Amino acid sequence: MLTTRLDLDRIRVARRAIDPIFLDTPLYECDALGRQLGCAVSIKLETANPVRSFKARGTELVTGLLADQGRVGVVCASAGNLGQALGWSGRRRGLDVTVVASRWAPAAKLDRIRALGAELELVDGDFEAARERAAGIAQQRGVRLVEDSLDIETCEGAATIGLELADRTPSFDAVLIALGGGAMATGVGHVLKTLAPGVEVICVQPAGAPAMTRSWHQRRVVTTDSTSTIADGVAGRYPIRAVLDDLLAVADDAVLVREASIVAGMRMLLERAGLVVEPSAALGVAAILEDPDRFAGRHVVTIICGSNVDLDAYHRWVRS
Known part of the structure; x- marks a missing residue:
């Protein structure tokens, strides 16, 4: 039994309380993306709703x-x-x-x-x-x-993504989750480690905003003086101790990726999947790009967590 602040029964109740317009978002294998990345890649599209993110x-x-x-x-x-x-x-x-x-x-x-x-x-x-x-x-x-991630409702709401993944009788063996404050990572991680413990839970954060990843590796809160990343949605500097404790219980790994890989991931999602995404949503693809041998031949799910992006900046990034 996992020891976290989250509760599977409450998460199941949450699924019935959330407006259905935010639930059961598309999950599909993207062959074109997988061929380029050298592994099977399924997309969980959390942008297909009125606010274009999982929040x-x-x-x-x-x-x-x-x-x-x-x-x-x-x-x-x-x-x-x-x-x-x-x-x-x-x-x-x-x-x-x-x-x-x-x-x-x-x-x-x-x-x-x-x-x-x-x-x-x-x-x-x-x-x-x-x-x-x-x-x-x-x-x-x-x-x-x-307070995102500290308030348990934000974590257990995000955890309903994990229920939807687990319901598909997982053929995938890893899930890549953007890591910022930790609500989505702890929520999805808790559900999968309870219902599909064989799935590897990998959190991904920009190297320019590494506080939670450093904290996970050192098993203590590590803060940073500043951040420098285009992935504004995950650019926190002060991890919350209670959230870190939850993350330590459910994450198998936490990795950092470079800005160039984030941009390459955004471009790849546009060209191979037809998706315009914000930088945070490309972190999973960036992780595969930086460590292709780790994922070769595997079936990976990446959660596309948001598509609220300034189009002028987006065009500069993907055309660079």
Whole structure:
């Protein structure tokens, strides 16, 4: 029995509570991608929903709970995708949603947060500065602060991806998961290690934002002074101890990949799979590109976690 904060029964209940529009996302083997990478590659397409990322699986649980409690407001810090998801889930339940983000976050993500009706406050600095400001707003207004990965609902919402993978009687032997704060990695990892323990759970993070990966390898919280990566969605500097403990229980490995490999992965997903993705979603392909011998002849699932990308930046990257 795995010892984590997550609970399989609660995750199964979560599956019934989340709006079905975010569930049962496509899972298919992409032959063209696999031929180029030298292994069988299946894609779990978490962008096929109204917010174009997996994050709403968690915000659906959070906002449903708040609505049941009669709460009227909620705030979060976001690199972009969580804010969109919270805006979508909160709006349909009549909640006042405030999102705090770095003013340097991708404009496409910020515009979408506003379009979903959330109050958007921008701060100078990175995600950690946004997190500090969001905590202050929660205290001032007496509203719920949603902290991605720390709040168990965000992890157990993401864990429903693992249920969908396990339901397919896994023919795959490894899953590649983008690693940032850890909600998706701990959630999916927990389910697979419980229901399909033979599947290798591999977390992938940019070398320019290595805090959680370093923490996993050293089995203690390791922070960094800064980040330098185009994968803004996973660019945290301060891992959360409770999330790291969960990750240590369910991940088989955590690897770092170079920026050039992330760009190559984005280009490959466009050319071979017809998918426009944000950098975080290309981390799994980047990991295969950097260590092809490890995956040769295997069947790997990579979770395409988000497609909210600034198109001008995207065109610069894939054309470089």
